[in-house]
Amino acid sequence: MDLAKALKAIRRSIWVYHLNSGSCNACDIEVLDALTPYFDVERFGIKLVGSPRHADVVLFTGPVTRESLPKVVRALKAMPRPRLLLVLGSCGVGGGIWWDTYATIGGFSKLEEILREQGVEVDRVVYVPGCPVRPEAIIYGILVLLGLAEQKVREVEVHAPGG
Amino acid sequence: MSLVKILEIALRTGRVTRRYPVEEPLLTPEFRGSIEVDPSKCWGCGACTKVCPSNALTLTPSGKGLVLEYFVGRCVFCGMCAEVCPAKAITVTKKFELASKNLRDLRSRVVHEVLRCSVCGAPITAEAEVRAVVKVSPITEEYVALCPRCRKERFTKSVALRIGASSGPS
Amino acid sequence: MTESVSKLIEELKRLGGRVEEVKDREVYLVVGRDNLRSLAKALYSTGAYLKTCAGVDERQVQGVLSIYYIFGLDELGVDVVLRVPVTEDDAKIPTIVLEVPAADWCELEARDMVGVEITGRPVRRLVLPEDWPEGIHPLRKDFDYSARPPRRFRSELPEEVGVPLGPYHPALHEPEYFELYVDGEKVVDVVYRGFHVHRGIEKLAESPRFTYKQIPFLAERICGICGFVHSSCYVMAVERAAGIEVPERAEFIRSIVLEVERLHSHLLWLGVAAHLLGYDVGFMHAWRIREHVMVLAEYLTGSRKTYGINIIGGVRRDLNVDKLDRILKTLAKVREEFVKLVEVMLSVPQIKLRASGTGILSRSEARALSVVGPVARASGLYRDIRKDYPYFAYREVSFKVPLYTEGDNLARVLVRVEEVLESIEIIKQLVDKLPGGPVAVESWDVPPYRRAVAAIEAPRGEDVHFIITGVGKPYRWRVRAPTYQNIPALRAMLRGASLADAPLTIASIDPCFSCTDRLVVYDLRTGSRRVLRIAGGVSACPL
Incomplete structure (x- = not known):
């Protein structure tokens, strides 16, 4: 599949499906907030849809609780290719404050392994940290996903100056 | 009726959208x-x-x-x-x-960088931390580069020596 | 301790209770399991509400497993806590649901989490995931908080948890759902299947990863909407248990932020309710007005969700002249715009028609289930923690508690509308009376094995935290969010109602689920099953 072509095709009309895997709702109401007048993501042609089958991009929130895991996998399976994911919030990205508890699986990287086992391929993931993510951060994340904005963060490793 | 009223609210409010990323975020x-x-x-x-x-x-x-x-x-x-x-x-x-x-x-x-014990070579802690600690509370130089175990050993030995010196056999 | 409280204690002693500890606001009694039902009955019939119950593994300290039943006497502002200890080999406690219907969930939760068998009632798994192995109880002290028993991964799921289908809805998504049993268009019964958001918070707080100081940041993440309520409730419980005196200024700041949170929560809910009624214009305008409050919240606390300023012994951020000025200006703007919007919204005929007379919860049912918050106040129960058990700076302000007796969806809308206006007045008074001084105590110490109950009026109702202190961290921390208490009332609201009104009615308690939630509808006549989407989401308060 030509990812670049697919990205270009949805550039002005992005249908998003919001998938909550057990988040605290803060990111979720910020997703909603992004749709309301102050941020108005319909400027970019972004529209929330009610089914992953209709979705170009899935907005993924939450640390993936054990109870929600099978449902999450199934929802992602239902999504058409290319599967584009915007993982929102510290819970989704790194498991958040509950990254190691018995009731969660610990964020998206763990889910990715399970998806692979289940044969569900994901074509592109963009991680958006924040606790909660600001509506502007969500917009910026979508722009990065579509290649309309440059990624600003880079891996940094600095040696502390010796004495 | 309500339609007219809500229109009035909408018109009076005007555009509120922050056109991020073109405009500044709402920070x-x-x-x-x-x-x-x-x-x-x-x-x-x-x-x-x-x-x-x-x-x-x-x-x-x-x-x-x-x-x-x-x-x-x-x-x-x-x-x-x-x-x-x-x-x-x-x-x-x-x-x-x-x-x-x-x-x-x-x-x-x-x-x-990790500072290692000058006697046994065990890692002590970050070099920068030792430097900072030395700055606020000067430690005798001979003890700085020692791990807690070796430091204890040397300290006990020196105390024993001193006690030995003062209360030695008369 | 007033005379009426001492009289009650005498009565409870006569019924077999033994007084363990008497504090200003709490009375602790030990009760044998054989006497539990008669004590619970006596308490409930004298007008006490059940706040919650909590299973505690006390084997390390007392050699027993216990369930704590927390009853609140609203008129006296006193909590009566019954502790029922049982041995591990004979861990059985009789149910009290016949006497106290509100105990339904918390009993089952204690069974799941601590492994105390509840006798005399049908039991089912409530909180733990479906594939969780039998016999493993996360809140037992010998269970490692980060242990993850093997999953039984089923790739094929039963139809009712399938992929949601339906139209576009710009609302919250939370994975919880209801099963509605219908006969034609009439709802016959409702079964709630939830706890998808169980993240193991109570256990995590006991884990080596956490100390008293860090838990406020965990507590506020219980809920993304009323996070400040949870962190305040936690710090209040610890402060009460340890006898820490909080500076007055900090109490005022906490109260201000709590009311700011109520404003944004109610505006959010009002928008969603408008959306559910098909009035999207109202949704957009309510959220536009809400944005002023969000910006204010960030200016006061550094986070749009009021996260991060509560600490034990005070708050981390002070208010200066600029901030106070900004508060008053924002409130004036919000009030002006809100009044206009509500006037228009309530004059829309469809809203009136669809909201009035639907989802009725009678006063007696509300009482039996100990419902809280706007749901209680719309059914004629005068319950408001800010009045009944005054905390922080609420003694210093005067405000009205809106009360309606209709118990329908419109009443619940009106209660929240009036509360927005009351909140604005409360904040103004608090700003006006804000005392000087420090905003946090310099040092504090929490002695082990002290107990305390703390309750705060959250936007959705009473939030209860119960704490048993431990060494460096809580021994047991029990959180009961308001929605936990209100969801069981939905059964009463939905039974016999028309299916078309179900989504609005469910939303009217401002619960923990949303647009992704489906009602699975079972038609009892044909035996068929179909999935109906609840159009639109609702603000949430997950556990």
């Missing part, structure tokens, strides 16, 4: 974004890793040295680390544009 001066660790100030003491509620900050020994890692992907942006940092090396920035295509780019590390 207030108090916003807490990601943190930055200044490697030239950081001691590598790990006080921040002990208060971090989500373990976004970790201090782990590795082959390279003692590594303080900040994983912004797990950060809850509470800013407690900046409050406890004894070296004032951590600043809370207003950065929120943290989107990344991979998890690797969400990590930043400060690598500290």
Whole structure:
């Protein structure tokens, strides 16, 4: 599949499906907030849809609780290719404050392994940290996903100056 | 009737949309974004890793040295680390544009040289921390580069010697 | 301790209770399991509400497993806590649901989490995931908080948890759902299947990862909407248990932020309710007005969700002249715009028609289930923690508690509308009376094995935290969010109602689920099953 072509095709009309895997709702109401007048993501042609089958991009929130895991996998399976994911919030990205508890699986990287086992391929993931993510951060994340904005963060490793 | 009234509200309000990213984001001066660790100030003491509620900050020994890692992907942006940092090396920035295509780019590390015990060679702690500690509370030079075990040993020995000297056989 | 409280204690002693501890606001009694039902009955019939119950593994300290039943006497502002200890080998406690219907969930939760068998009632798994192994109880002290028993991964799921289908809805998504049993268009019964958001918070707080100081940041993440309520409730419980005196200024700041949170929560809910009624214009305008409050919240606390300023012994951020000025200006703007919007919204005929007379919860049912918050106040129960058990700076302000007796969806809308206006007045008074001084105590110490109950009026109702202190961290921390208490009332509201009104009615309690939630509808006549989407989401308060 030509990812670049697919990205270009949805550039002005992005249908998003919001998938909550057990988040605290803060990111979720910020997703909603992004749709309301102050941020108005319909400027970019972004529209929330009610089914992953209709979705170009899935907005993924939450640390993936054990109870929600099978449902999450199934929802992602239902999504058409290319599967584009915007993982929102510290819970989704790194498991958040509950990254190691018995009731969660610990964020998206763990889910990715399970998806692979289940044969569900994901074509592109963009991680958006924040606790909660600001509506502007969500917009910026979508722009990065579509290649309309440059990624600003880079891996940094600095040696502390010796004495 | 209600339609006319709501139209009146809409018209009077006008456009409120912040056209981010063309316009400025709706940030207030108090916003807490990601943190930055200044490697030239950081001691590598790990006080921040002990208060971090989500373990976004970790201090782990590795082959390279003692590594303080900040994983912004797990950060809850509470800013407690900046409050406890004894070296004032951590600043809370207003950065929120943290989107990344991979998890690797969400990590930043400060690598500290590890001071080793001059007797047994066991790792003691970050060199920068020892320097900082020496600055505030001068320790006799001979003890600085010793691990706690060797230090204890040497100290006991010297005390024993001294006691031996004063209360020796008369 | 007033005379009426001492009289009650005498009565409870006569019924077999033994007084363990008497504090200003709480009375602790030990009760044998054989006497539990008669004590619970006596308490409930004298007008006590059940706040919650909590299973505690006290084997390390007392050699027993216990369930704590927390009853609140609203008129006296006193909590009566019954502790029922049982041995591990004979861990059985009789149910009290016949006497106290509100105990339904918390009993089952104690069974799941601590492994105390509840006898005399049908039991089912409530909180733990479906594939969780039998016999493993996370809140037992010998269970490691980060242990993850093997999963039985089923790739094929039963139809009712399938992929949601339906139209576009710009609302919250939370994975919880209801099963509605219908006969034609009439709802016959409702079964709630939830706890998808169980993240193991109570256990995590006991884990080596956490200390007293860090838990406020965990507590506020219980809920993304009323996070400040949870962190305040936690710090209040610890402060009460340890006898920490909080500076007055900090109490005022906490109260201000709590009311700011109520404003944004009610505006959010009002928008969603408008959306559910098909009035999207109202949704957009309510959220536009809400944005002023969000910006204010960030200016006061550094986070749009009021996260991060509560600490034990005070707050981390002070208010200066600029901030106070900004508060008053924002409130004036919000009030002006809100009054206009509500006037228009309530004059829309469809809203009136669809909201009035639907989802009725009678006063007696509300009482039996100990419902809380706007749901209680719309059914004629005068319950408001800010009045009944005054905390922080609420003693210093005067405000009205809106009360309606209709118990329908419109009443619940009106209660929240009036509360927005009351909140604005409360904040103004607090700003006006804000005392000087420090905002946090310099040092504090929490002695082990002290107990305390703390309750706060959250936007959705009473939030209860119960704490048993431990060494460096809580021994047991029990959180009961308001929605936990209100969801069981939905059964009463929905039974016999028309199916078309179900989504609005469910939303009217401002619960923990949303647009992704489906009602699975079972038609009892044909035996068929179909999935109906609840159009639109609702603000949430997950556990």
